[in-house]
Amino acid sequence: MMIERVGLNDLEQLIKIEKKVFREDAFSRETIKKLILQNTLFLKIEDDNLSNKIIGFVIAIKDDEDRVNIINFVIQKKFQKQGYGSLLLKKALERINRIKGVKRIILNVKTSNVSAIDLYKKFNFRIVGKIEQYYRQKESAYLMELKI
Numbered sequence: 658m659m660i661e662r663v664g665l666n667d668l669e670q671l672i673k674i675e676k677k678v679f680r681e682d683a684f685s686r687e688t689i690k691k692l693i694l695q696n697t698l699f700l701k702i703e704d705d706n707l708s709n710k711i712i713g714f715v716i717a718i719k720d721d722e723d724r725v726n727i728i729n730f731v732i733q734k735k736f737q738k739q740g741y742g743s744l745l746l747k748k749a750l751e752r753i754n755r756i757k758g759v760k761r762i763i764l765n766v767k768t769s770n771v772s773a774i775d776l777y778k779k780f781n782f783r784i785v786g787k788i789e790q791y792y793r794q795k796e797s798a799y800l801m802e803l804k805i
């Protein structure tokens with residue numbers, strides 16, 4: 658098991674996973690490329706036994722002086738519920754903790770996405786707001802925050 662920064666070599670795999678998981682809400686090729694090229698915290702988790710097939714990834718951007726925003730977090734369906742998401746989130750939070758000046762980490766999650774919400778709660782994220790009709794299909798989102 659390896660957790661590493663993504664590179665442009667990973668672009669095609671990342672696009673495929675995005676489309677499969679998020680469908681019409683998926684980030685475009687251009688957006689993903691830009692995020693890889695920018696100095697973003699963009700980590701992948703892969704299995705060495707599967708010839709470095711990407712199991713999942715997390716993207717976090719520093720969008721304010723004291724704030725990091727986790728804008729994407731995915732584990733492929735067949736690998737879910739085996740602890741990979743927790744492992745990846747833990748590593749991402751460790752790296753974010755090392756960024757100077759960061760006092761809080763935020764993210765948006767669909768109000769119906771109970772398993773993701775539960776996972777964030779385990780890492781001490783708290784629901785601090787609700788945004789109505791945040792997603793394309795008019796679903797609402799919770800704003801969750803972790804103070805560090």
Ligand SMILES: CC(C)(COP(=O)(O)OP(=O)(O)OC[C@H]1O[C@@H](n2cnc3c(N)ncnc32)[C@H](O)[C@@H]1OP(=O)(O)O)[C@@H](O)C(=O)NCCC(=O)NCCS
Binds near residue numbers: 729739741765766767
């Ligand atoms: C949210 C997501 C990233 C979580 O990844 P994951 O790898 O399934 O997470 P984990 O396996 O670490 O934990 C999930 C659950 O599995 C349980 N679990 C972990 N290891 C387990 C194991 N070996 N056996 C059984 N259950 C296990 C955890 O306790 C946790 O339970 P909970 O739902 O009660 O909290 C994943 O479900 C996903 O990609 N979803 C689709 C995209 C998405 O919604 N992303 C979030 C957008 S904000």
